[in-house]
Amino acid sequence: MSSAPILVVGGGPAGLTAAHALASVGQPVVLVDKADRLGGAPILSGYAKLVPSGEWARDAIGGMVRRVEQNPLVNVHRNTTVAAFEGEPGRFRARLSNGQEIEPAAAILCTGFTHFDSVNKPEWGFGTYPDVVTTTQVEQMLSSGRGVHCPSDGREPERVAILLCVGSRDRQIGREWCSKICCTVSANIAMEIREALPRCQVYIYYMDIRTFGLYEDKYYWASQEEYRVKYIKARIAEVTSDGKRLIVKGEDTLVKRPITIPFDLVVHAIGMDPNVDNVLLAATFGVKLEPHGHIARAPTYSAMGGTSRPGVFVAGAATGPETIDDSIAQAQAAAMAALAFAQGGLARAAE
Ligand SMILES: Cc1cc2nc3c(=O)[nH]c(=O)nc-3n(C[C@H](O)[C@H](O)[C@H](O)COP(=O)(O)OP(=O)(O)OC[C@H]3O[C@@H](n4cnc5c(N)ncnc54)[C@H](O)[C@@H]3O)c2cc1C
Numbered sequence: 001m002s003s004a005p006i007l008v009v010g011g012g013p014a015g016l017t018a019a020h021a022l023a024s025v026g027q028p029v030v031l032v033d034k035a036d037r038l039g040g041a042p043i044l045s046g047y048a049k050l051v052p053s054g055e056w057a058r059d060a061i062g063g064m065v066r067r068v069e070q071n072p073l074v075n076v077h078r079n080t081t082v083a084a085f086e087g088e089p090g091r092f093r094a095r096l097s098n099g100q101e102i103e104p105a106a107a108i109l110c111t112g113f114t115h116f117d118s119v120n121k122p123e124w125g126f127g128t129y130p131d132v133v134t135t136t137q138v139e140q141m142l143s144s145g146r147g148v149h150c151p152s153d154g155r156e157p158e159r160v161a162i163l164l165c166v167g168s169r170d171r172q173i174g175r176e177w178c179s180k181i182c183c184t185v186s187a188n189i190a191m192e193i194r195e196a197l198p199r200c201q202v203y204i205y206y207m208d209i210r211t212f213g214l215y216e217d218k219y220y221w222a223s224q225e226e227y228r229v230k231y232i233k234a235r236i237a238e239v240t241s242d243g244k245r246l247i248v249k250g251e252d253t254l255v256k257r258p259i260t261i262p263f264d265l266v267v268h269a270i271g272m273d274p275n276v277d278n279v280l281l282a283a284t285f286g287v288k289l290e291p292h293g294h295i296a297r298a299p300t301y302s303a304m305g306g307t308s309r310p311g312v313f314v315a316g317a318a319t320g321p322e323t324i325d326d327s328i329a330q331a332q333a334a335a336m337a338a339l340a341f342a343q344g345g346l347a348r349a350a351e
C-alpha cells in the first residue's frame with residue numbers, strides 16, 4: 001500500500017464512497033470539501049426521502065459521513081479547497097487553502113454539481129411569486145417536518161403543479177442535457193404530497209417522462225394508478241398570478257389546445273448544472289472539461305474513472321448529471337483505478 005495519501009476532493013456521496021473504499025483496504029486518504037459539513041447535495045440541500053431506496057437522506061448519507069469521519073485513515077479538511085496541484089505521477093504536490101501541503105499519490109475529483117438557479121427561467125414565475133418554489137425547497141419542507149405549504153402564508157395547498165425539465169433539455173438557455181433523476185424525484189414528491197394531503201390535487205407538466213429503467217413501475221405508474229397524480233404533456237408559456245392563485249398557461253401538446261389552470265403552489269423540478277467551480281478546478285488540476293462544462297472523462301472502456309490527466313480521476317455528478325447509486329458505483333471504480341495507479345507509482349519509484 002502506498003504511504004502517500006490519495007487526495008479526494010469533494011465529500012458528497014461519490015467522495016465519501018471513494019474515501020471509504022480506499023481506507024477499507026488500508027490506503028490513507030486526504031478528503032477535502034469546501035463546505036463546512038460532509039454529505040454533498042443530499043445533506044447540504046436537505047433532501048427528504050431518496051429515490052429509489054425510500055430512506056431519509058439524513059440517515060442514508062449521514063451514515064456514509066459517519067463511516068468516513070470515524071476512520072483514522074481518512075484525514076478530513078472541511079471549509080477547504082485545493083489551491084495548487086503540481087508535479088508528475090509519483091511526484092504530485094498539492095497545496096490546500098488552509099496552508100497544508102501534501103504529496104498525494106493520485107487525486108480523485110468528486111466535486112459534484114450546482115443546482116440550476118430558477119431565476120434563469122423568469123417567465124415561469126420563480127423570484128416573482130413566493131409560492132413558486134423548487135424541488136429542493138419542497139424536499140426541505142418535507143425533511144424539516146413542516147410539511148408542504150405555500151411560503152406566502154403557510155397554508156396547505158389544494159392544488160400543486162410540478163413543472164419538469166426546469167434548467168434541463170432547454171437549448172434557449174444553453175442546457176441541452178437531461179438531468180436524469182428529476183422525473184423520478186418529481187413523481188416521488190407528488191406521491192408524498194398526495195399521501196400527506198389527500199385532498200390536494202397534484203399535476204405534473206412534462207415534455208417526456210424519463211423514469212428510466214426500473215423506476216417506471218414504482219414511480220410513473222404508481223403515481224398515476226395508486227395516487228391519482230395527473231400528468232399533462234404540455235409546452236408551458238408562463239406562470240402568472242390573478243392576485244389570489246398562480247396561473248399556469250401553456251399548450252396541451254396531445255390535444256393541441258391552450259390550457260390555463262390555477263394553482264396554489266408551483267414547483268420547478270430543477271436540473272443539475274456543472275459545478276460553478278469547474279473552470280477553476282480544471283485549471284488547478286490540469287484536466288479538460290467536456291463541451292457542457294462538466295469534467296471530461298477518459299474513454300470509459302479502457303480506464304473507468306480517468307480524466308485527461310494521468311493520476312487524476314473523477315467520479316459522480318462532477319462528470320454530468322448522475323444518480324446517487326451511479327455516483328457511488330463510479331466512485332468505487334475511480335478508487336480502484338487510483339489505487340492501481342498509486343501502486344504503479346510505487347513500482348516506478350522502486351525501479
Ligand atoms: C432536487 C434533487 C433531488 C435529488 N434526489 C435524488 C434522489 O432522491 N436519489 C438520487 O439517486 N439522486 C438524487 N439527486 C441527485 C443527487 O443529488 C446526486 O446524484 C448526488 O448528489 C451526486 O453526488 P456527488 O458526490 O457526485 O456530488 P455532490 O452531492 O454535489 O457533492 C459534491 C461535494 O463536493 C464539494 N465541492 C464542490 N466543489 C468543490 C471544490 N472546488 N473544492 C472542494 N469541495 C468541493 C461540495 O461541497 C460537495 O460536498 C437529486 C438531485 C436533485 C437536483
Ligand code: SF4
Binds near residue numbers: 165178
Ligand atoms: S429527468 Fe425528466 S425532468 Fe429531468 S431533465 Fe430529464 S426529462 Fe426533464
